Amino acid sequence: MESIFDTSEYPTGLPITTGVNKKVIGMFKDEACGQQTEEFVGLRAKLYSYKMSDEEHKNVKALDKCCQENDNT
Numbered sequence: 822m823e824s825i826f827d828t829s830e831y832p833t834g835l836p837i838t839t840g841v842n843k844k845v846i847g848m849f850k851d852e853a854c855g856q857q858t859e860e861f862v863g864l865r866a867k868l869y870s871y872k873m874s875d876e877e878h879k880n881v882k883a884l885d886k887c888c889q890e891n892d893n894t
Contacts, residue, residue, distance in 0.1 A: 830854045852878065 822828070822837050827850040829843035835855065842848045856873050863869040867882035 825849055826851070 823841045825848060827842045827845060827848040828837060828839050829841065831837065831839040831851075831854060833839055853871070853873060858871050858873055860872040861869070862871070867880060870877065870879045872878075
């Protein structure tokens with residue numbers, strides 16, 4: 822795990838080593854910080870959305886800023 826994942830934002834008390842590989846290029850990062858994801862919609866690279874039990878995250882880096890500002894959903 823420590824050789825391929827960035828676990829810098831994981832909470833302490835997990836069975837894995839936390840705080841490893843912070844901002845190291847090429848490491849996989851779990852954006853949900855170890856929480857379970859309920860839904861995921863991925864259209865292409867840098868254009869996805871996922872929902873956890875308490876909040877929803879959108880990543881729309883592939884769209885122009887004017888399209889992001891006009892999104893009412």
